Amino acid sequence: MTVPARVAELVRDFKANGRIVIVGASLAGLRAAEALREEGFSGPLTIIGDEPHEPYDRPPLSKQVLKGWVPADHTELPRLRELDAQWRLGVAATGLDRTAKQVLLADGERVPYDRLLIATGTRARQWPNPTEAALAGVYTLRSRDDAARLRQALAAGPSRVLVIGGGFIGCEVASVCRELDIPVTLVERGSAPLVGALGGVIGEIAAQMQRDHGVDLRCEVGVLSLEGDASGHVRRARLSDGTTVEADVVLASLGSIRNVEWLEGSGLAAGFWGVGCDAGGRAFDINGVVTDSVYVAGDVARAPHVLYEYQFLAMEHWDNAVLGAQVAAHNMVSLEPDYRPHLLLPGFWSGQFGVNIKSVGVPPFGDEIVFTQGSAKQRRFAAAYGRRGRIVAAVTFNNGKWLEYYGRMIEQSAAFPPPLPGWDRPDDMKPIAADFPEPGVPTATSDVVLTGHDPNQRTAEFRPRGR
């Protein structure tokens, strides 16, 4: 038998008899499992999830669920095909033994794999003071259960909601509160809401939008402490400017933490920004060597991106989970000439205060911004972000139909300012500083980040020079 024929037979055999384990039973895990079956993988497939629920969609949680239109348990994701799999729901993975090729579960079981997909995503960052975080009335919002609890609190008609952190989740919750006619205070340590994701120029527009809708917005202020009453229910917050806010519901929307703790000791390149992998989803080990049997997808993955100087990109975006999972699944059952890259142009949306905010590219990669269409005053506009004379991102407020155009410009590395489409050109089209916070300034982090290598967090095995 020739070598290529033998290799082809190995692939066929793996597709029929290999064991694949997916850790993470949310959007990425589900879509990867479906894609594996679609690719003709018919071996045993196990999906492990720490939540007891079937895969559900998260974006509705901070919108239609909180508003009370849709119950939190009505968010289950559609199945795009029949899926024969062993589901292990309600049990967390606690360890990975790459030598024995086993995933360790919280109940003590070991699940063997031939190929593994890591799709453990992120969790909400809790309020840092554990005693204060344990007060009744203090919430975070990431899971379906979080949303059900917060919805119940909002339905009870609180006197005031305090939102800590002006990222997308915080802003969406503030928006829902105003729609429900609940008084709301939003406290943001940066200069404006959304400043980490979209910069200060757009942040200022978001700030005005909030104030127009009656949000008590306090920027460049931190929350020092939360105080409860005798029954252990939160009542007020002390702020860094010396003021206090009386509130009986507090949402800590402080961004997310990547679920990588279970990988400690596995020798994978896992850390604060997630699990490093190549653009095909293959995980790197701690020394930067690509593995053959471990793959990564979704929020927890970070991979070099050709459009952004091959810097590692971590994207907490819905379509990154879907498409990254599909690429990883394909590559898990393929060999080299058929590998596919996951080179997604990042994109996200957020509905708040009646405005649809959408973006493509990586806004914080840019340092300049130019308004290219519409009017900021009417909150219907498009703006492009540039860096060193090329367009790297764009944002629209109620102007989403144009985003595809900017996406194409970014893919082509078009000049900045880009050639302008449409007719509704703003009066002033001079690029100005996009006004992103300096790295290290505490503010809600962007949900797409260019992730740096932190030598302090790594224990690469440096090889002594031979003689």
Place this chain on the structure above:
Amino acid sequence: MRIVVDLNRCQGYAQCVFLAHEVFRLSGEETLTYDPNPDDARRLQVERAAAACPVQAILIDRLEGAQPRSVTS
């Protein structure tokens, strides 16, 4: 039934809102919200809405009353 709308793709044409207004709603001018698990009685309506979507952003469960095949623990 279960549905999901790819809101990166959605451009707020709102054809779905006209065809299945109990399931799809506009919040503001172009922000689509929807009921991800509408009643099965609305399947035909929802399928029409999905078919009419100019950017084909609506994904519908392929299985009638889909449940996972083997749920353990």
